[in-house]
Amino acid sequence: MPELIEVEQYREALDVLCGGTVRSLDIADSAFARPRGVPLGVFDALVGQALTATSRHGKLLLAHFGTDGYVVGMRFGMTGRLLIDGTSPIEALEYASRRNDPAWDRAIIDIGGRVVAIRDQRRLGSIELDPDTRQLGVEASAITADALHRVCSRRTKAIKAVLLDQRLIAGLGNLLADETLWQAGIDPRRPAGALSEVEIDTLASTTVATVQTLSARGGSHTGDSFELRLDGARCVLCSGSMTHDTVGGRSTWWCATHQS
DNA sequence: ATGCCTGTTCTACC
């Protein structure tokens, strides 16, 4: 997605509309709604409800409506953007088309006359009424060493796979995970449970710092290792050679020298 | 033309 940094930008844009009332809600593509097969009519309950607050859990953007506790969850897949009156806090996503076609608007909500749209070329995002946030793990942007220790403890799968598992840690995507491990000097293939206490401490604080730094820079693609994601690249920290393989099911780049 | 891509979810299998 849009990783948590981008979704937070979407949340801030949406938050401006708090106080407005839903005039209409249109989901253009029924396949975009979750859970699969849910009748689109359930979303009609939102019409007439006021947007009271916005929040975010990992990559899930939550819009809270009315006094009855309606919550709309929005996911943005690989190429989803949030637009308000046709403009988005993120004009173009890495790895997405530079085209910007209104035909890709999968859900449109009129809140107090302002038009909120989820524009998603690839349709890997979704919208859901009252999503179950208990399925999501600890928020990555504020993860503590204790929380990371609990998540890694006795787990045999690769640390990169743990960082990406939204049920364990919510918010990190492929770029943030690679950048964090690169900054922390940890090999993405290491079994999570084999990390030392010191490495867990380092990884937790590096995760928080990386999210903070890249947020200030403006996106998940602004990490110091992002430009090293190509064959033959040399690590800018130690001049070791960058390695590319699949880890945790995702394309992974790391420094063969200083990440151990 | 083939492979690749900031994601999630499902099945099959060990």
Add this chain to the structure above:
DNA sequence: CGGTAGAACAGGCA
């Protein structure tokens, strides 16, 4: 229970 691999979803770009 834990974990892995592959496919599916989908579409544009190098």
